[in-house]
Amino acid sequence: MTSAHIGVTVGRRLLAAESGQRQDAVFACPVDYCREIERAGAIPLLIPPWPQTGALIAEAARALAERMNGLLLTGGGDVDPVLFGEEPHPRIGVIDAQRDATEIALIHAAMERGLPVLAICRGIQVLNVALGGGLIQHLDSARQGAICHNQPGPATAPFHTIQIEPDTILARVMGEGEHRVNSTHHQALDGPAAGLIVSARACDGVIEAVESLEGAPIVGVQFHPERMAPDDSACRALFEWLVRESRIRATRG
Numbered sequence: 001m002t003s004a005h006i007g008v009t010v011g012r013r014l015l016a017a018e019s020g021q022r023q024d025a026v027f028a029c030p031v032d033y034c035r036e037i038e039r040a041g042a043i044p045l046l047i048p049p050w051p052q053t054g055a056l057i058a059e060a061a062r063a064l065a066e067r068m069n070g071l072l073l074t075g076g077g078d079v080d081p082v083l084f085g086e087e088p089h090p091r092i093g094v095i096d097a098q099r100d101a102t103e104i105a106l107i108h109a110a111m112e113r114g115l116p117v118l119a120i121c122r123g124i125q126v127l128n129v130a131l132g133g134g135l136i137q138h139l140d141s142a143r144q145g146a147i148c149h150n151q152p153g154p155a156t157a158p159f160h161t162i163q164i165e166p167d168t169i170l171a172r173v174m175g176e177g178e179h180r181v182n183s184t185h186h187q188a189l190d191g192p193a194a195g196l197i198v199s200a201r202a203c204d205g206v207i208e209a210v211e212s213l214e215g216a217p218i219v220g221v222q223f224h225p226e227r228m229a230p231d232d233s234a235c236r237a238l239f240e241w242l243v244r245e246s247r248i249r250a251t252r253g
Contacts, residue, residue, distance in 0.1 A: 004042040004246035007068040007110075008033055009103050009123070011076040012049065012096065032226035033074050033120075036236065040243035042070070047106065049098035061105035062112070070246030071110045073103055073123030075224060078187060081137055083129050089137035091186065104130040110216060116245035117218040118238060121185055124210060124220030133193030138186055139206065147204045148183070155182045155227045162208040162223070168199040169211045169219055173241045174234040181208070181223035188222060196220075217245050 014023040027048040034044040045068055052060055065071075078093040080100050088095075103123075107130040110117050119127040125135055139146050151159040158180035166176045179200075189207040192198050196218070200209035212218035219242075225235035 002247055002250045004069040004243055004250045005045050005067065006037050006042045006070040006072055006242065006246055007047050007064065007106065008037065008044045008072045009074050009099070009106065010046050010048045011074070011099060029074060030226070032229070033072060036226050036229050036239040037072065037243065040236075040239045042243040042246060044072075047102070049096060049102045051098060053101065057101055057105045058108070061102070061109035065106070065109035065113050065115060068115070069250040070116045070242050071106060071118075072242065073107070073117065073119040073127060073220075075121035075123065075184075077122065078137075079122065079126050079129050079135060081135070084134040086134070086137065089141070091138045091141070093186075100126060100129075107131075111218075113249075114216045115249055116242055117216065117220075118242040119218070119220035120226065121222060121224055124222055125187060125189065127218070127220045128189045128193045128196065128210065131193035131195055133196070134190045136188045136190045139188055140186070146206060147202060149185055149188070149202070149206065151183050155184050155224055156231075157182065158228065158232075159183045160202060162200045162202050164200045164209070165198070168197070169217065169241075170199040170209050170221075173219070173237050179234060181221075181225075182228055183223060185222060 010027045010029040012025050013028050037044040080095045081088050103126045159182050161178050164171050164176050192210050196210040199211045202208050208222045210220045225238045229235040
């Protein structure tokens with residue numbers, strides 16, 4: 001069987017340091033993502049943020065896209081609101097402009113090559129922004145009557161329900177109708193970008209999943225399937241879908 005290589009985006013954080021010592025920035029990616037990619041039978045390729053800008057970052061993304069068969073956009077901090085034409089909300093989190101630029105370039109490069117993309121939490125948000133859409137910067141202040149989307153308990157457990165639309169990729173992968181998912185976000189899509197459709201919502205109307213209408217197969221989810229996958233076959237199925245679609249591209253060369 002042909003091995004698929006899937007690019008997995010990586011964030012960065014500061015290592016805790018003793019008082020008076022320098023804090024070192026390190027690249028970081030929760031192992032859950034790679035565990036599920038490997039369990040489904042593919043090889044994860046970790047992609048950190050790049051320092052390049054403009055044409056250089058686009059060139060680097062295209063070169064890397066030629067060496068991978070699929071793309072996984074992982075969770076992390078907030079997307080810079082300047083990218084969708086807004087000033088930062090007072091509750092905005094940590095911004096990483098290099099990560100934003102890297103992931104946006106990778107999204108466009110993957111789509112040019114027709115590679116499958118699975119975008120998780122921050123991933124669905126940067127996907128929407130990359131395609132010209134916007135975000136709700138802070139749900140609590142923007143949507144009256146919104147349910148809690150930042151669960152207080154462990155994110156390995158389901159927290160609220162979503163409704164998956166019929167006749168969608170997500171319905172074929174996870175099953176249509178009601179599912180219970182975890183929830184650890186304070187931002188959300190304010191509508192699907194051009195070329196995307198909504199495939200799931202929470203009971204308060206917040207977008208929980210989008211997918212591509214045509215071209216490269218793309219699925220974005222606002223929840224964290226990698227955290228629930230060990231005990232949830234529907235969440236595991238998302239990674240199996242990504243690996244299956246990536247293998248199709250790998251066999252084509």
